[in-house]
Amino acid sequence: MSEQxxxxxxxxxxxxxxxxxxxxxLLAGFFAPYGFAQQNxxxxxxxxxxxxxxxxxxxxxxxxxxxxxxxxPENPGSYRIDATAIYPLHFFVRGAxxxxxxxxxxxxxxxxxxxxxxxxxxxxxxxxxxxxxxFLFGGQLSLLAGILAAGLSVSLGIIIGGIAGFYGGWLxxxxxxxxxxxxxxxWLYMLFAxxxxxxxxxxxxxxxxxxxxxxxxxxxxxPARLIRGVVLSAKERxxxxxxxxxxxSLAYLLRRHILPxxxxxxxxxxxxxVPQYILAEVTLTFLGLGVGEPMASWGTLLSTLQQYYVLSxxxxxxxxxxxxxxxxxxxxxxxxxxxxxxxxxxx
Amino acid sequence: MRYxxxxxxxxxxxxxxxxxxxxxxxxWAPGDFFDExxxxxxxxxxxxxxxxxEYGLNxxxxxxxxxxxxxxxxxxxxxxIAYNSPVGPLLIVRxxxxxxxxxxxxxxxxxxxxxxxxxxxxxxxxPSRAIGFATxxxxxxxxxxxxxxxxxxxVRTGWFPVGGMFSPRAADTVGIAAxxxxxxxxxxxxxxxxxxxxxxxxxxxxxxxxxAMLDVLGSPxxxxxxxxxxxxxxxxxxxxxxxxxxxxxxxxxxxxxTMLSGSLVAEVVLSWPGLGPLLIEATLSRDVYVVVAxxxxxxxxxxxxxxxxxxxxxxxxxxxxxx
Numbered sequence: 118m119s120e121q122x123x124x125x126x127x128x129x130x131x132x133x134x135x136x137x138x139x140x141x142x143l144l145a146g147f148f149a150p151y152g153f154a155q156q157n158x159x160x161x162x163x164x165x166x167x168x169x170x171x172x173x174x175x176x177x178x179x180x181x182x183x184x185x186x187x188x189x190p191e192n193p194g195s196y197r198i199d200a201t202a203i204y205p206l207h208f209f210v211r212g213a214x215x216x217x218x219x220x221x222x223x224x225x226x227x228x229x230x231x232x233x234x235x236x237x238x239x240x241x242x243x244x245x246x247x248x249x250x251x252f253l254f255g256g257q258l259s260l261l262a263g264i265l266a267a268g269l270s271v272s273l274g275i276i277i278g279g280i281a282g283f284y285g286g287w288l289x290x291x292x293x294x295x296x297x298x299x300x301x302x303x304w305l306y307m308l309f310a311x312x313x314x315x316x317x318x319x320x321x322x323x324x325x326x327x328x329x330x331x332x333x334x335x336x337x338x339x340p341a342r343l344i345r346g347v348v349l350s351a352k353e354r355x356x357x358x359x360x361x362x363x364x365x366s367l368a369y370l371l372r373r374h375i376l377p378x379x380x381x382x383x384x385x386x387x388x389x390x391v392p393q394y395i396l397a398e399v400t401l402t403f404l405g406l407g408v409g410e411p412m413a414s415w416g417t418l419l420s421t422l423q424q425y426y427v428l429s430x431x432x433x434x435x436x437x438x439x440x441x442x443x444x445x446x447x448x449x450x451x452x453x454x455x456x457x458x459x460x461x462x463x464x
Numbered sequence: 465m466r467y468x469x470x471x472x473x474x475x476x477x478x479x480x481x482x483x484x485x486x487x488x489x490x491x492w493a494p495g496d497f498f499d500e501x502x503x504x505x506x507x508x509x510x511x512x513x514x515x516x517x518e519y520g521l522n523x524x525x526x527x528x529x530x531x532x533x534x535x536x537x538x539x540x541x542x543x544x545i546a547y548n549s550p551v552g553p554l555l556i557v558r559x560x561x562x563x564x565x566x567x568x569x570x571x572x573x574x575x576x577x578x579x580x581x582x583x584x585x586x587x588x589x590x591p592s593r594a595i596g597f598a599t600x601x602x603x604x605x606x607x608x609x610x611x612x613x614x615x616x617x618x619v620r621t622g623w624f625p626v627g628g629m630f631s632p633r634a635a636d637t638v639g640i641a642a643x644x645x646x647x648x649x650x651x652x653x654x655x656x657x658x659x660x661x662x663x664x665x666x667x668x669x670x671x672x673x674x675x676a677m678l679d680v681l682g683s684p685x686x687x688x689x690x691x692x693x694x695x696x697x698x699x700x701x702x703x704x705x706x707x708x709x710x711x712x713x714x715x716x717x718x719x720x721x722t723m724l725s726g727s728l729v730a731e732v733v734l735s736w737p738g739l740g741p742l743l744i745e746a747t748l749s750r751d752v753y754v755v756v757a758x759x760x761x762x763x764x765x766x767x768x769x770x771x772x773x774x775x776x777x778x779x780x781x782x783x784x785x786x787x
Contacts, residue, residue, distance in 0.1 A: 298478060300718075305725035306762045309747050310486050310755060396606050400729060403608055404744055422612050423733075429619045438609040445604035 124454065131450035138444055142256035146215025149250035150229045150236050153413040155213060157235060157245030160186060162431050163196055165240045173200045181206045183236055204234025240433035242421060252437045255413035262329050262414075263395035267387050269333030270394075274340025275383070279371050281341065282348025293345070296338035307335055308401060321408050328407055332397045340386045347379040381459040388452035392445040399441075415441065467784060471774045475767040482763040486756050487529055497521075497545045497750045519545055532753070541760075542753030546746070551757045555739070559761055561629060562731070562738035566723045566765075568654055569661035570716075573669055576662065581673025582700060585681060595674075599667035607664045607726055611733040614660045618734075624656045627735030657727075657734045664726045665719060672715055676708040683707075710781055717766075717773035724762050 141148050157163075168181040185202030189195045210229040216222055230236045239248035281292040299307075311331045351357055357374050365373075376383075395415070401407045402416020403423070410417065418437040422428050498515055501507050516522045520531065532542055540550035547554055584595035618624040630649050680686070681704060689703050731740030739758050746754035778784055 303721045303724035303762050305728050306759050310759045442604055
């Protein structure tokens with residue numbers, strides 16, 4: 118019993134984490150204090166600023182504040198805290214304009230500080246852009262890419278697996294042999310081959326769609342195999358036989374009888390594939406084949422680490438990558454939970 | 465014997481399929497190596513047409529495929545425009561380096577995965593839970609992040625050489641006398657990328673070893689063996705493990721694909737002079753023959769790996785031999 122309770126608590130935590138993460142990323146403009154391309158050329162690689170309550174003289178402030186940054190005269194290229202400049206944190210402030218879900222324009226931000234103070238919760242990059250804001254805006258791209266590509270893979274899997282399982286015979290053989298080929302090939306090399314085949318100089322939106330299409334198209338094989346298994350077992354059920362006897366079409370059978378049966382498998386596959394595909398986007402962008410500057414994606418955030426001096430001197434540039442771990446953990450926990458549920462139902 | 469020939473046939477089919485697919489894909493693609501030149505107003509369209517004709521880019525697809533197959537037979541694997549030389553010699557050294565890296569990583573990963581997986585299958589309580597927790601955490605760490613952290617470790621501590629395969633000074637001494645020092649040098653360079661790759665592969669392998677062992681551990685013949693008073697370690701490694709090894713051997717073949725993909729990232733991040741950096745360079749400059757050759761080569765590695773694992777299976781499993 119306690120085991121079950123623990124599983125349930127774990128699932129709840131994972132789900133809450135996922136919902137919060139996605140909501141924050143979706144409303145990136147609201148939660149981010151700055152736009153993703155807003156530069157502060159005089160503040161490159163500023164360390165993360167932390168909000169304070171107590172100032173240097175030991176006095177309490179009801180409103181959290183941040184200190185200003187000044188160049189450190191002894192250490193060129195680094196900063197020291199300027200304790201004379203205090204910028205209180207304001208909530209629900211007007212700032213840079215942004216769009217909610219790409220449609221609704223707004224200017225309201227959850228928090229911010231007055232000019233010329235700057236609030237870099239995760240530090241700033243080489244152009245003095247706020248890493249936290251870029252992480253949130255980048256998440257819009259990367260999460261969307263992961264979810265779209267996973268959806269594409271699973272839909273292809275449903276169609277191909279459905280056809281293979283339903284018709285059987287040589288068609289089944291052909292499709293499943295082809296699937297084995299796709300499963301066996303090193304996917305990154307395949308991605309490169311396909312990406313090499315497509316034009317290099319295209320607009321950002323096209324690059325994004327290409328990325329989604331290529332990543333999604335390559336991964337159809339595993340979901341297709343699983344769906345085929347479900348179809349094979351469902352095909353022999355009496356109610357499906359009856360429906361076929363009445364002349365039901367493949368599309369009808371898939372929609373009405375087989376998809377509900379395959380629901381668990383589909384959800385598990387989605388939960389497993391989304392983190393994998395987010396990572397595929399990150400890897401491809403890191404290697405120079407994804408969206409480019411000034412757009413933010415998790416891949417472009419990480420690709421600054423390719424420079425040795427960034428890697429070795431500015432630890433906060435690792436933060437975006439570290440934040441991916443809880444996200445992936447949550448996705449995997451959800452996938453595990455669905456799988457467990459399926460197993461217990463099947464028994 | 466029929467088993468082996470069937471496997472060989474399957475492998476050949478896979479290779480031909482991959483070669484044609486990747487070739488066709490790249491040849492149909494819009495644009496070519498000379499796209500950059502076209503942007504230059506001082507180079508006339510005639511010149512570029514001449515260049516295209518010189519490198520045989522204006523022929524039809526079947527002609528080019530045929531010519532390419534012939535060049536494979538010669539060992540050239542096509543012609544790299546960027547390097548202005550046949551691809552084959554260019555690739556051999558890189559492929560060897562990738563093989564060294566993936567081979568070392570495979571060995572490290574399996575030698576760790578088997579005892580740890582068996583241990584987590586037989587133990588109750590905290591060891592099993594701890595291993596489970598470690599594997600699922602390791603599984604969620606992006607491989608890119610892992611390699612970057614290893615690179616940071618090397619840069620910060622200076623314990624490991626950063627990038628490359630040999631130190632520059634190692635090239636000074638040659639001959640038999642240089643064997644041991646150069647092997648040491650290679651090992652020092654190899655340890656970081658190989659350990660990173662092994663860490664990426666490890667959680668999946670441990671899980672497979674664990675589940676394969678769990679399947680076997682409940683079976684009656686083991687209970688009988690225990691009843692005969694056979695010692696625990698002998699029971700596990702002489703009786704249970706060979707039975708559990710069957711799915712694991714086929715996994716060796718499949719895990720090569722993951723290994724190759726992982727090694728591409730590792731090679732780029734940790735500057736290992738393998739196929740990965742060359743592939744990216746070639747992709748970005750549209751040097752198609754290099755890309756096709758590397759993809760084909762990765763398929764060859766894969767097929768060889770699967771073949772080896774099939775043969776191992778043939779050797780290890782009497783049921784398959786008798787078939």
